[in-house]
Structure formats: structure tokens, C-alpha cells
Amino acid sequence: MAKYKITQVRSKNGATKRQIANLQSLGLRKMHQTVEVEKNPISEGMIKKVHHLLVVEEI
Numbered sequence: 001m002a003k004y005k006i007t008q009v010r011s012k013n014g015a016t017k018r019q020i021a022n023l024q025s026l027g028l029r030k031m032h033q034t035v036e037v038e039k040n041p042i043s044e045g046m047i048k049k050v051h052h053l054l055v056v057e058e059i
Contacts, residue, residue: 002039004047005057007032012053022046023053 008028012020026046027035036059037043047056 003036003059004039004043005034005036005059006047007034007055008053009055010053019050022050
């Protein structure tokens, strides 16, 4: 399956509790951390909610 390479580039300070929970669900714990997640509707929805904090690459 296709995957996304996600890097957190902006701080979660000032984000809502729901946005912070989405970051944690994606596996992002700190700035400049990179994770790979599978491309599916659930992960796409979480990415869409916090896209302003992330850089997303399709691999």
C-alpha cells in the first residue's frame, strides 16, 4: 500500500486538545519528528485536521 511520510514542522503550542490528540494518534511526539503512516481514509482525515502543522510527502 501507499504511505505518507509526515514531519511535524510547527509547534503544537496553541493547538486545541483535539488537534494534539490527532498528532499523538499519528505518532508525532515532538518537533521535526518524521513518521510513516499508511494511506487510508482514517489517516487522511487526521492529517487534514492538522495540516497546518505538518509537511506531508507521499511515498
